[in-house]
Amino acid sequence: MSILEIKKGIYNVGVEDWNLRNFHGYSTSRGTSYNAYLIIDDKITLIDTVKKHFSEELLKNISEIVDPEKIDYIISNHVEMDHSGAIPCLAEKAKNAIIVTSDPNGIKGLEAHYGKKLNYMVVKSGEELTIGKRKLVFVATPMVHWPDNMVTYCPEEKILFSNDAFGQHYASNLKMDYENNLEVIYEEAKKYYTNIVMPYGMQTRKALEIVKSLDIDIIAPSHGVIWKENIKGILEKYEYFSNDIPEEEAVIVYDSMWNSTKKMAFSILDAFTKKRIKTYIFDLKVNDISDIMVKVLKAKYIIVGSPTLNNNMLPTVAALLTYMRGLAPKNKKALAFGSFGWGGQSIGQVNEELKKCNMEIMADPIKIQYIPTKEQLEEIEKTIQSLI
Numbered sequence: 001m002s003i004l005e006i007k008k009g010i011y012n013v014g015v016e017d018w019n020l021r022n023f024h025g026y027s028t029s030r031g032t033s034y035n036a037y038l039i040i041d042d043k044i045t046l047i048d049t050v051k052k053h054f055s056e057e058l059l060k061n062i063s064e065i066v067d068p069e070k071i072d073y074i075i076s077n078h079v080e081m082d083h084s085g086a087i088p089c090l091a092e093k094a095k096n097a098i099i100v101t102s103d104p105n106g107i108k109g110l111e112a113h114y115g116k117k118l119n120y121m122v123v124k125s126g127e128e129l130t131i132g133k134r135k136l137v138f139v140a141t142p143m144v145h146w147p148d149n150m151v152t153y154c155p156e157e158k159i160l161f162s163n164d165a166f167g168q169h170y171a172s173n174l175k176m177d178y179e180n181n182l183e184v185i186y187e188e189a190k191k192y193y194t195n196i197v198m199p200y201g202m203q204t205r206k207a208l209e210i211v212k213s214l215d216i217d218i219i220a221p222s223h224g225v226i227w228k229e230n231i232k233g234i235l236e237k238y239e240y241f242s243n244d245i246p247e248e249e250a251v252i253v254y255d256s257m258w259n260s261t262k263k264m265a266f267s268i269l270d271a272f273t274k275k276r277i278k279t280y281i282f283d284l285k286v287n288d289i290s291d292i293m294v295k296v297l298k299a300k301y302i303i304v305g306s307p308t309l310n311n312n313m314l315p316t317v318a319a320l321l322t323y324m325r326g327l328a329p330k331n332k333k334a335l336a337f338g339s340f341g342w343g344g345q346s347i348g349q350v351n352e353e354l355k356k357c358n359m360e361i362m363a364d365p366i367k368i369q370y371i372p373t374k375e376q377l378e379e380i381e382k383t384i385q386s387l388i
Contacts, residue, residue: 042132168224
């Protein structure tokens with residue numbers, strides 16, 4: 001694809017991964033990009049790289065501007081291999097290049113991945129690197145979303161190379177925010193935050209305070225579009241995503257074998273509807289857990305149902321709860337429900353998993369044997385209405 005010059009002498013030389021559809025269990029229906037940024041100055045500098053199997057494409061893009069052998073610095077903002085995977089290939093071409101990484105976790109991570117023989121240089125938060133008429137300032141952003149994370153700021157150009165922060169798993173041949181559908185970009189930014197960054201809301205808020213103190217014309221993340229005309233908008237979105245304040249909304253998630261648990265789910269939906277509470281209902285047979293989590297992010301009530309299969313909850317429900325526990329949503333009220341034939345162990349298991357998610361349990365689990373009657377469904381509705 002064509003190289004984009006985002007400011008004079010600064011280029012996006014990254015690659016689009018049009019066919020990526022899954023990232024560690026997170027569905028990526030619009031693909032993604034691995035953005036890398038080349039700065040032409042007295043010291044030629046590359047900020048971040050790409051996945052290993054896109055290394056040759058990255059080298060080709062760089063070669064359209066400069067011989068890759070002339071690269072002086074490779075800035076590694078983040079060790080994860082979708083960002084650092086091409087470092088060994090680049091180091092082989094640019095034999096004198098210095099790989100700049102954070103101290104102490106960046107160097108630990110790069111050495112663990114690629115060995116100790118590469119030419120590393122470590123930097124601490126606040127340190128600067130002069131590359132000619134420009135300088136680069138490194139700011140640690142630990143746990144947004146790995147311990148090694150940092151961002152790189154160029155004050156002369158007012159560009160923040162933000163790594164994973166403000167990114168989206170979104171592939172586009174047009175790289176600027178104003179060239180794309182803003183509603184779609186915000187949607188993908190929210191999904192990215194939810195499924196990648198949500199466990200680290202506190203750290204994100206600290207990073208936002210740093211970002212807001214900088215004079216910024218461009219935010220250049222490592223995935224998705226580059227922010228220029230909507231910087232205020234994406235910063236406001238991140239403040240909203242990360243504040244851990246729930247909305248008066250509910251998410252009902254279930255799987256069902258013979259529709260009994262499904263009937264219970266829709267009685268619960270009726271209860272929330274009569275209370276005029278916005279509610280999203282998801283059948284796990286047809287909905288992806290990473291899409292569900294986007295609604296979980298700001299919902300106050302999380303209601304999860306499963307029938308019993310071989311003394312356990314259904315595997316789809318177990319997967320959801322495991323995934324949700326890892327993302328650690330905050331300030332939620334939760335309830336387990338489900339149907340059963342004889343054992344009925346699944347409903348208690350769901351309840352225990354919701355406790356492990358540190359959610360406030362609204363009431364004892366609701367369970368019904370075999371097929372719920374009209375009267376039982378009405379009783380469920382009344383029970384839910386009394387709890388909300």
